[in-house]
Amino acid sequence: MNEFDTKHIWHPYSPTPQENIVVDRGQGSLIFTRDGRTIIDGVSSWWVNIHGHCNEKISAAIAEQAKVLEHVIFAGFTHQPAIDLSEKLLQILPGKMSKIFFSDDGSTSVEAALKMAIQYFQNNGQVDKKRIIAIDGAYHGDTFGAMSVGQRSAFTKPFNTYLFDVEFIKFPHESSEQETLQQFEEIVKNGDVAAFIYEPLLQGVAGMRTYSVEVLSKLMGISNSAGVLNIADEVMTGFGRTGRNFASDYLPTAPDIICLSKGITGGYLPLGVTACNSLVSNQFEGSDAARMFFHGHSYTANPLACAAANASLEILLSESCQFLIKNIAEQHANFAKSLDDHPAVNKINQIGTILSIEIKTGNESTYFDNIRHNIYSYFLSKNILLRPLGNILYILPPYVITNSELSCIYNSILEFLNEYKNKNI
Ligand code: PLP
Numbered sequence: 511m512n513e514f515d516t517k518h519i520w521h522p523y524s525p526t527p528q529e530n531i532v533v534d535r536g537q538g539s540l541i542f543t544r545d546g547r548t549i550i551d552g553v554s555s556w557w558v559n560i561h562g563h564c565n566e567k568i569s570a571a572i573a574e575q576a577k578v579l580e581h582v583i584f585a586g587f588t589h590q591p592a593i594d595l596s597e598k599l600l601q602i603l604p605g606k607m608s609k610i611f612f613s614d615d616g617s618t619s620v621e622a623a624l625k626m627a628i629q630y631f632q633n634n635g636q637v638d639k640k641r642i643i644a645i646d647g648a649y650h651g652d653t654f655g656a657m658s659v660g661q662r663s664a665f666t667k668p669f670n671t672y673l674f675d676v677e678f679i680k681f682p683h684e685s686s687e688q689e690t691l692q693q694f695e696e697i698v699k700n701g702d703v704a705a706f707i708y709e710p711l712l713q714g715v716a717g718m719r720t721y722s723v724e725v726l727s728k729l730m731g732i733s734n735s736a737g738v739l740n741i742a743d744e745v746m747t748g749f750g751r752t753g754r755n756f757a758s759d760y761l762p763t764a765p766d767i768i769c770l771s772k773g774i775t776g777g778y779l780p781l782g783v784t785a786c787n788s789l790v791s792n793q794f795e796g797s798d799a800a801r802m803f804f805h806g807h808s809y810t811a812n813p814l815a816c817a818a819a820n821a822s823l824e825i826l827l828s829e830s831c832q833f834l835i836k837n838i839a840e841q842h843a844n845f846a847k848s849l850d851d852h853p854a855v856n857k858i859n860q861i862g863t864i865l866s867i868e869i870k871t872g873n874e875s876t877y878f879d880n881i882r883h884n885i886y887s888y889f890l891s892k893n894i895l896l897r898p899l900g901n902i903l904y905i906l907p908p909y910v911i912t913n914s915e916l917s918c919i920y921n922s923i924l925e926f927l928n929e930y931k932n933k934n935i
Pocket of ligand 1: 616650709
């Protein structure tokens with residue numbers, strides 16, 4: 511591959527120019543590169559690839575669908591893959607969801623959720639309910655609405671003046687849950703809050719940091735009593751990641767709106783879903799055109815993406831896949847225990863198939879900690895793909911990862927931590 515072939519491609523979250531590794535093939539947890547390397551994908555290719563690369567069933571489902579209908583306008587027309595997918599999702603989503611709205615990715619599923627919540631209050635005449643609450647450290651995507659409800663940071667700095675105002679509550683650390691609850695109560699008291707958006711139980715981009723079922727369920731309770739809509743952003747936590755189908759399944763009450771993407775198609779094709787309950791959807795019913803939901807994309811409910819999602823869901827719900835998820839969670843837990851007193855480790859977090867290790871640097875944890883470059887290169891040199899969030903090293907593997915591939919990652923992490931402790935890195 512010469513320089514001319516790649517220099518016109520602008521890669522996301524990458525300095526430009528940058529050398530990029532050319533990948534020819536993927537199989538299971540493995541990525542095969544043009545220069546002859548076999549790399550273990552320890553992050554499921556940006557958290558999407560739940561059943562591994564080139565899964566036979568999903569590939570076949572897309573191929574079959576491509577023979578009969580690749581795409582059709584989704585206004586005034588519908589199709590079987592979307593009908594099947596919405597029925598399956600309604601069966602497994604927490605609570606009693608009533609409608610499935612399709613879009614393109616995680617960010618657009620959040621945009622649709624925010625617009626749905628805002629228009630809900632316009633449609634029901636509560637026009638003063640406008641404010642949105644989010645949690646410090648939140649990440650909900652890169653489009654403007656999604657950025658607005660996310661943490662202001664170096665990522666958003668060039669755009670901050672264009673983002674709408676949001677009330678941020680403090681992250682509910684174990685030691686400060688009460689403070690967060692009081693702050694939340696104070697904000698909703700005014701009666702002008704429309705929605706509370708959160709990543710349930712785990713903030714991904716903020717460093718895979720977890721918070722308790724108890725505090726989230728109290729926050730949701732306060733917001734329910736104040737007539738505020740709860741929006742669960744399950745873009746990264748959905749489809750088995752946390753050990754249950756959805757992180758919201760750990761909670762006693764269901765959200766009003768749920769955002770989904772990433773694992774939904776098994777990492778094959780982009781697809782976003784915003785699901786809502788009948789409290790929300792009823793406000794959009796009727797023949798008055800002014801009440802219809804003003805949102806849509808050209809590729810809404812793309813049949814190939816829906817076919818991939820139907821196949822992916824079937825695999826996810828199978829006994830064998832549930833066993834794999836449980837197995838990863840157990841292996842992670844054992845490895846975490848073995849690192850308990852490691853001098854290079856500050857804190858370990860685990861929920862289901864996600865394991866994160868906060869490396870001691872002597873400074874506060876931040877995404878921009880330079881150690882991330884060293885960690886990334888260290889593991890890549892060992893043919894393991896891990897993309898640390900600053901000094902937070904995490905594993906988020908495809909469910910098909912084998913025990914020996916997992917052991918290989920654990921052993922390399924231990925080696926890294928030992929070398930780091932001895933300051934050889
Ligand atoms: N919401 C959460 C919780 C995410 O983690 C992400 C992406 O990492 C998004 C939304 C945005 O998804 P996408 O990158 O598909 O737009």
